[in-house]
Each structure stands twice: as structure tokens, then as C-alpha cells.
Amino acid sequence: MSVIGLDLGNQSCFVAVARGGGIETVANEYSDRSTPSIVSLGPKQRFIGSAAKQQVVTNFKNTATNFRNLLGLKFSDPAVAHELRFSNFSAEETQDGDVGIHMEYLGEACVFKPEQVVAMLLTQLKKVGEMNLSGKVSDCVISVPCFFDDRQRRALLDAAATAGLNCLRLMNDTTATALAYGIYKQDLPAPEEKPRNVVFVDMGNSALRVTLASFIKGKLKVLATAWDSKLGGRDFDERIQKHFNEEFKNKYKVDASTKPRPRIRLSQESEKIKKLMSANTTPIPMNIECFMDDKDVTAKMKRSEMEELCADLLARLEVPMKKVLTDSGLSPKDLYSVEVVGGSTRVPAVRDAIKRVFGLELSTTLNQDEAVARGCALQCAMLSPTFKVREFKVEDVVSYPIRLTWKPSCEEEEAEMDVFPPRQAYPYSKMLSFFRREPFFIHAQYADGGHTDPNIGRYTIAKVVPTSEGEASKVKVKVRVNIHGIFNVTSAVLVEKITAEDAAAEPEDSTAGEPSGEAATSETQNGAPEGDQPMDVDETPATEATDSASAPAAAAEDASGNGDDGSKKSESEPPKKKVKVKSHDLPIDARVEGGSTHEALTRLIERENEMISQDRLEKERADAKNAVEEYVYEMREKISSTLSDFISGPDSEKFSAALTACEDWLYEEGEEVSRQIYVDKLGELQKTGEPIKMRARESSERQPAFDTLGKTIVHYRKILSLCGGKDEKYEHLSADDIKSVAGHVEAKQVWMHERMAEVAKLNKFDNPPFLSTAILTEKTALENLCNPVVNKPKPKVEPPKDAKPAETAPAPEAAATAEQSQPAPATANIDADLD
Template sequence: MSVVGFDLGNQSCYIALARAGGIETIANEYSDRCTPTCVSLGEKQRVMGVSAKNQMISNVKNTLHGFKRLLGRKFDDPLVQAEKVHLPYEVVKFQNGDAGIKANYLGDAEEFSIPQVVAMMLTKLKETAEANIGRKVVDCVLSVPNFYTDTERRALLDAAKISELNCLRLMNDTTAVALAYGIYKQDLPAPEEKPRNVIFVDMGHSALQVAACAFNKGKLKVLATSADPTLGGRDFDRVISNQFAEEFKKKYKIDAKSKPRALLRLLAESEKLKKQMSVNANLLPLNIECFMEDIDVSAKMKRADFEEMAADLLKRIEAPLRQVLADSKLKKEDVESVEIIGGSTRVPAVKEIIKKVFGKDPSTTLNQDEAVARGCALQCAILSPTFRVREFAITDVTAYPIKLTWKSSMEEESEMEVFSKNHQAPFSKMLTFYRQEPFDLEAVYIDPKSLPYPNPYIGRFTINKVTPNPQGESSKVKVKIRVNIHGVLTLPSASMVEKLPEQPEGEVNGPEPMETDQTEDQKKTEAGEEQNADKQNEQQANPEQNQEAAMETDQTEAPKTENDDDAARATPEEEKKENTDAKNGEKKAEPQSKKSKKQVKMIDLPIDIHVNRFTTGQINLAVEKEGKMIMQDKQEKDRIDSKNSVEEYVYDMRNKLYERYEKFISEKDRETFSKLLDDTENWLYEDGEDEKKQVYIDKLASLKKLGNPVVNRYQEDELRPKAFEEFGSALQQVRKVLDLYAQKDEKYDHIPEEDMKKVEKALKEKQKWYDTKLNAQNQLAPHQNPAVMSDQILTEKKNLETVCNPIINKPKPKVEPPKDDKKEEKKEGESGDAKPEGAATQPEQEQQPQQQQQQQPQQESKSQEDMDLD
């Protein structure tokens, strides 16, 4: 199982992996841990990340960036219309009203949905992670802004499915940062002690997010969140670029805003200047060569001027900071520290505002760029069964209050708040309705004015197959509503409660529904709790009284990690809770009386869900399209690699023909080959610029047909002398052995003469071959093909050794030492007269049975002792 965390930002992305040694932020193919959130569509392929960003100026209308802001939104959305002005590519309206992007891909104009484009970026991050860990990546945790609504979160989950990623959790940026901060802290207060309160401020490229968190040992609880979704570093960049655009208009008579390429260059230079002003308060220059109409432009700005121009933006920072204090009910003195992340928090004016609001200097203990990705990887490790992670419970919150609306039996509109602002999440609630027929529940956000989204509508949920009870009255329907681990509102289950006939205690007729026996005290306690629940939380939907659904007392806090809708783990307590919430089978639902048992069974009801997200068919089509694009990218990469191989060979050989390989090719052949290389180079940049892969393969093969002999002659000139030297040494060694044998050397006198004749014959043959080939090679020029190859020489050497070595290395036979006759006679004298065989051992044989008889009783008594001990 892969353990990967992706921080998908509006401007840049980061990837973190959980390894045995901890969390590591990995680098892309350019050895950069920051990957730009950029997709460039071309005539032959698409590129993402750094390569795409490099094409922002050259392929301006087909290079997509800033698209994350459009995720899950309609074309007529005010935010989309505002963003559209600053985007160089075309934003279009789909038939369902969603915003999309139109761009040229493979020579044709195509329209892409925003989740498709986000999926392209996720595919790039996935490939980078797979290249680093060497295996397929499937499971991951994705970061998401804490102000995202239900529709935007569902759209991001759709994008993950299109890129074939299994998102275990959508994790709020600030929550991920808090996890990365708290899980390594060893000095957190004990669970029963007062928590440590920390404020996290994340100001990135396009948004400001704030969260107040309470830490105890092994526990993180988010108290409140706030945000400004339209305030980030890019707004400061635009302030600077607008100032320079006006200045250039007056000074150079050019309008930078009229040309997308010029505006993009100006924004890039403005961002660089902003970063320089963050560390230098002096007057700093801005210079751009050939900006427009071959005009070089220059200007200057200092930090004080920038802060004055951005005063309105800086004032907006205070509101979310003060809002999070108010919602969390914390005072300045209750806050232990203020942790800042995000590139825009490096601006000195931003730090000053944070210090002013919270009364303390902001802390930078976390990596301001990589903290979110690291927190996501930690969450993925917690959810993964392959890693053992320190126990750490995480409780998040819902950003906006949610209510349910429905029509009563009198066709009157009723509503009820189910989740308040900053309500803990994940969280489940059980609602009770009284109905005789199917009914609809609509979920909406309560306060549209505080919502950074024009439509407060979340979705409609239809509860089907509701029928009257056997008495013809309204049936009791229990509906479970939940904000799941992704922060998405769901209706996991709905059940109809059917009462069974009452039976006297002890009487059993047929199979009995599932129930749990209770003591008298337990019955009283449960009855009291149910009565209190009826008073406080439950408004029963009675047609006569016109009272509708309400929350029951079986609400429980969701565990730190759970399995609700999307493959995350659940604690045993949560599983027990889920099982008792009327999913399958027959379960007890009413308190028991003393004389009879009220028995019920739960009937699962189907739910139709109507929310703003892709259908299964749409996702399948998008997955198929993404697969085709991935295949096209791979084919184009292989084609370009083949082309580059030809180009590389041309440059490499042309230089070496007049240097390293000069003496290994004739003058005539060199001129011919050199001309062919020049012609190939010209062909590459003209007719051969856009050929198929096989054409480049054939072209390279034709070049190597002429070039390989030259290269081989060079290589043989390096290897052949050494091979001849080794072969000559082997011949000399065999000759030396033959000379010693002729001199009757005792080292070889054990070898038969006929074997040595075989050695002598082999030596003569190989010596003759050696002399012939050496003389032939010495008569050839370096540019001529060699008379013999180095591998042939080594083969002949091996053949010689195969024949000769077993003979000349044959070991001498071992000689047994002669027997000493005197010692044999002495041994016979000591033994005295000869006795019949076996006579000397007869007394010993007679003694052995006696000894055995003496030992046997001891062994028997010992075994008896052992048995007694046992």
C-alpha cells in the first residue's frame, strides 16, 4: 500500500511519502520539490509541471494554470467571471452550466471539464511518486482548502477517481499542518489537563486560511476555522504589476495589459520583486528585456511604497484572524503560539498584522512550503495498515452550518439545523420521521452570505419504499445523516421500524428478533434517558400535531479514524455504533416492559442521492480519456527520445571523427561520413522534424552502419594489445613447463609422455596461429579492418588452457610409507604365546553380563524415582 500525501495548491504542488525513517518530501525529475500546478496541451502531447510552466509564454493560450479556483463551479459564478479576466486561455460554459476550458490538443479544439484538468495534474504527481518509490501509487490523502463547500469537495474526489487514485481522506490544509505540528510534540498536556491552544495561519498564492487548534497528548481538536478565499500572494503581485503597467504606459507608451504574454512576464517579474522586498527595504530595480515591441523596460520600487499600495489588501487579513478567535472563544492570552505557513506569510507587513492581532510574534517552526504535504502523508500513514504510527486522534470541524428541509404530511415546509458552524467532524446523527410514503430531504447551507459559493444547495435525498404500518398509521423511519471523513454530507442509511406482536415474557413463537437482556435498573435508566431525549432533541413527525423530524440521543462523536464511505479505518466503538444504526438484520429498538417484550425489526430503505457531481458514466468516460492521453504522452515521449538519439549520435560522431577516431577512418570515408552527418542534422530540423518513431530508428541504424566499424576499430586498438599480451604469456608458461619436463624435473616426472606430446602439439598450433595473426595485424593501417579481434585472441588462449592446464597441473600421486618390520616383531613378542582367536576377550565377555546385571537394577530404581518425581 502506498503512503502518499499530495498538497495540490493553486500555484504549486508538493508530494510527501511516509518511509521507515519518517516523512520525506520528494523531488520531481528536475530535482525540485516544488512542482508548478500547470498543464500545457500541445500538437503532439501534453506536459505538466515544470515543463508546462516553461511553455506559459510560448504556448500561452493552451497552457492551463489557476484552474483549481474553478473547481466545482458554474460558468455564471461571479468568482469564475472574475477569474476569467486574468486567465489567458478560454473558459467556456458546458450544457449543464459548469465551467470548462477550451484548448487545442493534438491539433483539434477540445473542451475539458475542470475535474479532468485537475486529474491531469494529479496524474503528474502520481507518476512522480511512482518514479521515486518504484511501485504503483493508488492510496493517498489529498489536501483541500478548509473553506471548500460540499460541491467543491465532491469535484476534487471525482478528479482523484479520474486519475485512478483512491483518496482515503480529503484533509483541510490547516488540519494537515496541525497534525504535522502536534504529532512530534513530546511535551503536550495530558488528556485531563488544560489543552495547548495554537493558531495556524496559512496564506498561500490565492487564499488565506486560519485555524484554532487544541492539543493534548495523542489528541488534536480543531476548535474553529475561518478564511478569506480571495486573498493571497497573487493579489500582491497584481498590485505591483498594475503599478508598473501604468508606469510603462506613461514612460514607454506601451500597454502591458493588452498582450497576455507581456502581462504574464510582468507578473512573474513582480513576484520576484515582491520576494526581494521581503528581505530588503531599499529601493530595488525591475528590468525586462524586449518586453513589448522590442522595448526594454525598467522601473524601481521599495517596500514602503509596496505596503502603501497594498494597504487595502493588508487590512483584509485582520478579519479572518479575529473571527477565529471569536468562534473558538479564545483570548489572546489563551494562545500558546501562532504558527505561520505559506509563501505570502514571508511578507513583513503580514507578520506585523498577525503579531498585532494575537499579541505575539508568529513562529516559523514548520516548513512553510511543505508542511501541508507532510501532514497529509502522516494522515495516510495513520490510515494505512502497513505503518505503525503514534496514536493521535484528529477531530475536525464543519466550516458552515447545514440544515435539512422537507415537506410535512400537510405539505408544509419544515426545516431543521443538523450541523452548526464549527461542529465537530466526522460526525453522525440519527433522525426520526413518521411517514406513510416516500419523501425527500434537501440539504442546504444556512447562511448564504457567509458562504464563498453562490449556491447554498447541497443535494436532495429521496427515501424510497416507505409504507404505512399494518395498522394503517405512519411508519417510524430512522435516517442517519453524516459529515464524513472528507467533510462531505451523506445519508449512509435509512430504516423503517416495524413493530412485531407483543409476546408474554418467556413465550416464544418462531424465530425471535435480535435483542439484549437487561436488568431492572438498566431498563429504568434507559427509559429515563429516552424520556430526556424526547424532551430535548426529538420532534416526532406526527401528522396530527404537525411535528417533524428531530435528532435522537444516540449521537456519538466520530472516532479519530473511521470507515464511513471511503475506505478509511473505523474503531471498534464506531463499528458497534454503525451496526446498531439500523443497517442490516433485525434489531431491538424499544425499551422492554416488565410483563411483555416489545419487539421490532428494522427494514433497510433505498436512498436516491441527487448531488452536483459526476455520474458513474461520466467518470468512466473521463477515465478512458485520461488513459488515452497517458498513452499518447508515452508514445510521443518515445518518439522524441528516438529523435534525440539521432541528434545525439550526429553531434557525438562529428566531433570524434577529427579527434579520437581520426586515424581509424580513411580520409575519403571521413569526408563521406561527415557529409552524411551534416545532411542528417539538416534533415532533423527540416523535413525530419516531425517523423514517426520508426523513421528515426531506421535513420540511426543507417548512420551506425557506417560509424560502428570506426568505433570498433578504435575499441579493438585499445583491447587487442592486451589480449595478445595475455595469450603470449600463456604460451610462454606452457613452453616453460615443456622445458622442465625435458630436463626431467621431478615436479613433472609423473606425467605420461603421451600427455606431454598433446601439450607440445597444442603449443605448436597456437604459437603458429599467434605469430600469423600478429604479423598480419602489424602490416595493417589503423583505419583498415583488423586481421583478428580481441575476443578471438582470448578464445584461442582459452582453448590452449583447456587442453594444457589439466595435464601440466596434474598432481603427483600420493605414496604410502613402507611398513616397519621391527615394530611388527616387537608387538608379537609382547603378546606372548599365540592364543585361540577370542580367548583373550573371553573373561571380559563373562564379566560384561555381571556388570549389566548390576547396572540394570540401578537403572530400574532410577526410572522408578523419575516416575515418582513426575
């Protein structure tokens, strides 16, 4: 089973694989370990990754960049408008309110969902993994920005499924970095010691993420995470771009913002000059030829000027870094180190800002570009049964607090409860107890107030009925944030009490202290990975669970005398009856925000497979065309040089004309034809060209083949000469044996002389009457006929019956003594390092 980790970046991606020797970041077909996050659609096929990079300027309308962060967003979300500032494609709102990316494919205008475009990129990354592993890739772990919510995570899972990938986990990118850092550390504190606290700052192309994690031996625990999803390297590029555009407007009277192609070129040059300024303090020049209106432009910028332009951006860097310290309750003196990753952390001003906040020198023990991919590959190996990895537990935290709301009854207002507070560890489950007489719904939403649309989903618990006495039934609902960081209601159970006077009573699930009205209480289960048996922990206080809904419920219990909320029960109350508890699974109708239905996902997969097939057919067609073009150029050069002796003058002129005609056809009506036509055209040329190649090849191989046969004949003639001289080695051969070998040798000698005479009469441009392989076949036949005769073993000679044995075997006792006297073989103990 192949194991890969994918760092799905907004600007570039990395693929890491797990092999027997460890984790390795692999290169794509261009021998580059970085694959650009670019998808370009051509009239016949798609260009993805490195192949699409050159299309950004020439085919900008059909080239998608900066599309990852559009996953799962509604078109009305303000984040969409921010992302589209950095994109060149046109976007529109679809019928269901999602983002539609408008591009042309196969000559038709198409609207693609961001999930489809991301799936195209994942398909290319999958190919990179398969190319390096020489096998199919299915299971993977994909990095995800820690600020992605449920909708965006569901959309990314849909994209992975569309690309044919089985995503074992969506892993927060900073958590993957922390795993890549901690799993190799041999000096981590013991569990009973004070943990090691490390800050990870990841600033990439589009966002800044900061995570504070604690490490002990065998465990990583994320304490706090903060981010600025609108602060990345591209924001610095934009400031530089605007500065130069204003300078060019004043100096050259050209405005790059009015036309897409100059704007793209200026953006690319701005990114280059930013990188150069990060390594140099001297002014860096910018020169662009034929920028606009056939004008060449030039300008300069110093690092200090860039820092002045981006002063407000640099000030924003400190906000998330200070927030992780506040949320974790730690101070800079509690930190062990600060690890920086991401391309934008190479900017000196960014590094200075990080130092100011944490007061520590920055550590770069990790590869700034590949750490996330390596962490994802490690996590995939840990989740895969194929690899044995050192035990290392990863405990992440939810990005946003989650609140549940429900109606205690039809007449009452909604009640609510924060079921997953900020920095709650996950995977994690909680069991909620509701007391209902009829079906009800639970509404999940984010409680932080930072979302334009905080809704996560609505879950209807069906087939809830009252007890036989007409009272509210107890319904236990399990909610969970799974390994991907996605919330869901996983199960609902109706608990039925059956009175049994004479039966042995079974323990009842937490009936004491729970109201019998329509309220809810909660139990929690800790975050074991999916599929593991969770471990019970302490229940949360009843007041936290019941909230405002508990009061009317308690009043109802007081009136009925069945409550246990502090009121005194009647002294004449009869003893409790023995009860049995029976559970019934209840259906859940989940209507979640984001994610595709099964039918919609099936259509996406079919569409992606169709495009993959089209890409394959177009590649085969292009390969067939290239084969014709290559053959034309090859034969035209060779028939006038190395192959000129093997084709007659008239035939050479005729073949040269055919090659020229084929070349003209290739660049005219043969520019866009089917693969089969190219195959047929190549076959026509090969009918003339391949015999020429064959004659040249035979001319070089024929004489060595004759020499090999001649040496074999000489070999057997020497043996016949030895036989005539009564050589001891061959004296056992009979006269018939010698005669047989002599006949075979003489026949092959005659055959060789006749063939050599035939060849001597031929011109070089004539087809030979036989091939050199026939000569080698005759040589092999001669060996097969003669070797069994000349290598016949001598007959064994029986010794005389009265002869004494040459040596006497030692007595058994002597043999045993000699055996005991031999030294014992040396042994060595080998300790295997199981880690």
C-alpha cells in the same frame, strides 16, 4: 505499497513520500521539489509542471494557470469571475452550467473541465512519486483548502480517480500542517492536563487560512478554522502590477493591460520585485527589455510604497485571525505559539499583522513550503497498513454547518434541522428517526447563508410503507460527514414491529418518548474513521430534533391515546404486548450537487489515458529524433579527429556528405515524421558509422587481449619447466599429463602468432578478420584445458598399520573439566525504540 502526500497548491505543488527512514519531500525531473501548477497543451503533446512554466508567455492561450479553485464551481458563481482575473486561458459556460476551459490540443479546439486539468497535474505529481520510489503509486492523501465545500471536494476526488490515484483522504491543508507539527512533539501535555493551543496561519498564492488547534499526547483537535478565500500573494502582485502599468503608461506611453503577453511579463516581474522587497528595505529596480513596441522600461519601488498600496489588503488579514479566537472562545494569552507557513507569510507586513492580533512572536519550526505535503504523507502512512506510525488521532471540524429539510406530510410545510452545526467534528455520523407512511425525501443544504447555491443534495427514501395497522412506520436514516469532509446519507432502515404474545421481548430502539406521527428525532455517533465501529453518545434533545413538526404529531398521539408527550394514559389501558423488532434496508436515490456519474467519470479516465499514451508516443518520437541528431553531431566531429585513421579518405568524404544530408533533412521535411522513420534513418547511418567505431575499439583492445593470452601461455610454460626439473609440487603428474599440457600450449602459441601476422598486414581502416573477444575466448579455452591437469591433487599416502597415534585423546572427564573452565561469552541487552 507506496505512500505519498500531495500538496495541491494553486501556484505550486509538493510531493512527500514515506520511506523507512521517515517522511521526505522529493524532487521532480528538474531536481526541483516545487512543481508549478501549470498545464500547457502543445500541438503534439502536453507540458505539465516545470516543463509548462516556460510556455506561460510563449503559448499563453493554451496554458492554464490558477485553475485549482475552479473545481466544482458553476460558471455563474461570482468566485469564477474572481479566479479568471488571474488566468490567461479563455473560459466558457458548458451545457450543464459548469466551467469550460478552452484550449487547443492536437490542432483541435477542445473544452476541458477543471477536473480534467487538475487530473493532468495530478498525473505529473504521480510520476514524480513513482520516479523517486521506483514503483507504482496508487494510494495518496491530497491537501484541500479548508474552505472547499462538498461540490469542490467531490470534483477533486473525480480528478484523483481520473489520474489513477486512490485518495485515502482529502485533508484540510492547515490540519495537515498541524499534524506535521504535533506528531513529532515529545513534550505534549498528558490527556488529563491542559491542552497546548497553537495557531497555524497559512497564506499562499490565492487564499489565507487560519486554524486554531489543541494538542495533547497522541491527539490533535481542531477548535476553529477561518479563512479569506480571496486574499493571497497574487493580490499583492496585482496591486504592484497596476502601479507599474500606470507608471509606464505615463512615462513610456505603453499599456500592458491591452495585450496578454506584456501583461504576463509584468505580472511575473511584479511577483519577483515583491519577493526582493520582502528581504530588502532599499528601492528595488524593475527593468524589462522589449516590453511593448520595442521599448525598454524601468522603474523602482520601496517596501513602504508596496505596503501603502496594499493597506486595505493588510487590514483584511486580521478578520479571520480574530474570528478563530472568537469561535474557539480563547484569548491570545491562552495560546502557546503561532506557526506560519505559506510563501506569502514571508512578506514583513503580513508577519507584523499576525503579531498584532495574537501578541506573540511568530514561530517557523515548520518548513513554510513543504509542511502541508509532509502532513499529508504522514496521514497516508497512518491510513496505510504498510507503515507503523505512532498513534496520533486527528479530529477536524466541518467548514460549513449543514441543515436538513423535509416535509412532515403532503399538506404541511417543510420542517428543518441543523444536523451538523458549525465546528462539528468529523468524520461523524448521526442517526435520524422518521415516522412515515410513504416514500419521502430529505434535502441537505448549507445553513451559513454564504453560498450562492447552498444545495448539497436531495435524497429520496423509497419503499416506505405503513404498518399493518395503517400507522406510520419508523424509518431510521444515517447521515454522515465522511473522512473527506463530504456529506452523504449512508443508509435507511425500516423498523417493523412484530407482536408476539408468547415470545420473549427484545429491547426496542428508543420507542419511549418518540412521537408516532410524521416527525424526526436524532441520535448521534461519534467520528470514528471510515470502516471503524462508531461509538454511541448521548442523544440530542427531542425538541432539537422534532422542531416545528412535533406539534401536529403530538396532537395526533393525544387523540389516539398512544402518545407519551406528557398526556396521561387511560387507567384501564391494557398491559403492553411483547414485540419483536425487524429491520429492512431501504433504497436511497441520491441526487447530489457536483461530482461525476460513473459513466462520465469513465469517459474522463479514458480521455486521460489517451492523452497519456499520446504523450508517451510523442516522447518516444522526440527521443528517436534526438538520437539521430546526436549521432550526426557525434560522428561528424569524430571522423575528423579520433576516428580519422579508421576510415579511408573516399569513405570519409562519402560518410560526411551523408551526415550533412541527414542534418538538412532533419530541419526540413524530417521535422515532423513518425518515430519509425527516425529509427530507419539512424540505422542507415549506423551501417557506415558503427564499423568505424568497431575498428577503433578493436585497435585499442586487440593488443591487451594478445598480451593476456601471451601471459597465460608463459604461465603454463613455467609449469612445464618445473615438471621437467622434477619439482615436488608437480612430481605426481604423469608423462601423458605433461605431454597434453605441452600440446595445448604449443597449439595456442601457433594460433596467436598466425593471428598477429594477419593483423600486421591490415590497414587501420580495414575490417579485422577476428575480434579481440576471440583472443580472450582462446585464452579461456586454454585455461579450461590445462587447469584440471596442473591442479590435479596428489594421491593420499596411507600411514603404516603398526604406527602409534601421534597424540592421545583426553579422557572424557578431563575434556568436560576443560570445557567448564572456559569463560562464559558476554551478553548485552538491546532496547528497541518501537516509536
